[in-house]
Amino acid sequence: MQIELTDIAWCAGFFDGEGHVSYHRSYPNGISGRVSAQMYANVPQCSDNIEVLEKFQRIVGMGKLKGPYKVRGGRDKHVLTFGVKEVLELYLLLMPYLGSEKSDDFRRALLAYENHSPIPTAEDYARLEKKQMKKLKR
DSSP states (O other), X not given: OOOOHHHHXXXXXXXXXXXXXXXXXXXXXXXXXXXXXXXXXXXXXXXXXXXXXXXXXXHHTOOEEEEXXXXXXXXXXXXXXXXXXXXXXXXXXXXXXXXXXXXXXXXXXXHHHHTOOOSOOHHHHHHHHHHHHHHHHO
């Protein structure tokens, strides 16, 4: 299948409206104490609109379609996800057509991932403590 520039532009516009890209730090590992870098991009849609996710995946040639997921009070949804090894490739493909906000989101996530330090911070331990306290309250 030959990809047209208008198809890539369509994907970029769709990602501008519906997509998300993010970098996160894991909780400190209980044995090593190290913190892992986590980065991903995704595009969610209600399950009755899954064909647009399939079209997006076909055009960009990557990503995994996941779901359906139950959504409280709403319709089931599917999510097209892009793992850490695909985020840069997706950004480079969509970049010429992305709006400034999503371009900035991609750049922030990619820079944070590139500069990730596995050494835990006080904030990492505070997040872990908050998570553990939440579990105790259940």
